[in-house]
Amino acid sequence: MLEEPKKIIIDTDPGIDDAMAIFLALQSPEVEVIGLTTIYGNVYTTLATRNALHLLEIAGRTDIPVAEGSHVTITKGTKLRIADFVHGTDGLGNQNFPPPKGKPIELSAADFLIQQASCYPGKVTVVALGPLTNIALAIQSDPHFVKNIQQIVVLGRAFAVNGNVNPAAEANIFGDPDAADVVFTSGADVLAVGINVTHQVFFTDADRDKLAESNGKYAQYLCKILDVYYSYHHDAYSTKGVYLHDPTALLAAVTPSLITYTEGVVRLQTTGITRGLTLFYNKQKRFGEVTEWSDKPSVKVAVTVDAPAVVNLVMERLTNS
Numbered sequence: 001m002l003e004e005p006k007k008i009i010i011d012t013d014p015g016i017d018d019a020m021a022i023f024l025a026l027q028s029p030e031v032e033v034i035g036l037t038t039i040y041g042n043v044y045t046t047l048a049t050r051n052a053l054h055l056l057e058i059a060g061r062t063d064i065p066v067a068e069g070s071h072v073t074i075t076k077g078t079k080l081r082i083a084d085f086v087h088g089t090d091g092l093g094n095q096n097f098p099p100p101k102g103k104p105i106e107l108s109a110a111d112f113l114i115q116q117a118s119c120y121p122g123k124v125t126v127v128a129l130g131p132l133t134n135i136a137l138a139i140q141s142d143p144h145f146v147k148n149i150q151q152i153v154v155l156g157r158a159f160a161v162n163g164n165v166n167p168a169a170e171a172n173i174f175g176d177p178d179a180a181d182v183v184f185t186s187g188a189d190v191l192a193v194g195i196n197v198t199h200q201v202f203f204t205d206a207d208r209d210k211l212a213e214s215n216g217k218y219a220q221y222l223c224k225i226l227d228v229y230y231s232y233h234h235d236a237y238s239t240k241g242v243y244l245h246d247p248t249a250l251l252a253a254v255t256p257s258l259i260t261y262t263e264g265v266v267r268l269q270t271t272g273i274t275r276g277l278t279l280f281y282n283k284q285k286r287f288g289e290v291t292e293w294s295d296k297p298s299v300k301v302a303v304t305v306d307a308p309a310v311v312n313l314v315m316e317r318l319t320n321s
């Protein structure tokens with residue numbers, strides 16, 4: 001018997017690698033994209049919404065609703081760190097695409113997440129590709145959300161490696177560490193795919209050439225916007241190629257066997273020079289004293305990834321489009 005596709009909502013800040021992940025999801029029969037929710041991160045939230053609508057128009061999938069998310073952090077912080085230097089000022093490789101025709105739905109991202117999770121209890125997975133504000137708001141405003149949601153796959157953390165904002169912190173967690181702490185300690189089924197894993201999934205210059213040679217509609221579109229992302233990686237990491245952060249997290253939801261994970265408690269540093277640092281407690285020792293870790297639920301933290309399989313899937317699905 002054919003399995004029903006897994007319903008997913010992508011919480012996104014598009015973003016070049018977000019665009020790859022969204023197209024990949026639309027090309028994956030294992031999942032049904034039931035909505036996009038938007039958040040600041042790679043760009044401000046207003047532009048994230050515009051880009052999400054634009055990408056769905058490119059895909060011919062304007063049937064998928066877009067719900068706009070928070071413009072501020074969970075503590076109402078307005079000093080946001082926006083990574084437009086990674087993605088271009090428009091978030092999509094400085095292409096000056098025309099504005100989308102569509103509009104976001106009336107519901108906020110958090111309310112849409114709550115509504116869908118309660119409509120399909122145990123059947124909706126959120127793939128969170130930006131800071132976790134919307135998900136934390138959903139958790140805080142609906143006591144049933146944690147049990148209604150099937151899984152929250154988070155692209156975020158740097159597990160035992162340096163961050164990419166500074167040595168302590170990875171960009172999505174750094175974007176709203178207080179929200180991340182709410183999500184990681186909520187008791188929901190959380191799978192964190194950190195940059196210790198996504199930095200293993202490398203898309204080379206030759207891979208981009210292969211995309212360019214194909215007639216795939218998504219491949220052609222992505223080749224236009226990828227230049228900025230490639231130059232940033234070249235400057236920042238001296239690499240000839242880019243890390244596939246968002247596509248890897250997305251595929252961890254689509255095909256869970258591509259990764260392995262360990263389980264433990266994750267807590268956040270929310271202040272000081274290590275703001276955004278995540279600490280993983282592996283539960284190998286029972287501490288005598290009660291600590292901020294003792295009574296907290298475990299989450300899953302990705303440890304390994306089948307990187308060649310991820311690159312193959314990305315290539316296959318984007319070129320056959």
Ligand SMILES: O=c1[nH]cnc2c1ncn2[C@@H]1O[C@H](CO)[C@@H](O)[C@H]1O
Pocket residue numbers: 015016017018042083086129155164165170171172195236245246
């Ligand atoms: O060097 C960087 N600084 C800030 N954000 C980055 C950098 N590289 C990638 N991303 C963005 O942040 C997420 C992964 O941490 C990805 O969504 C990626 O688009």
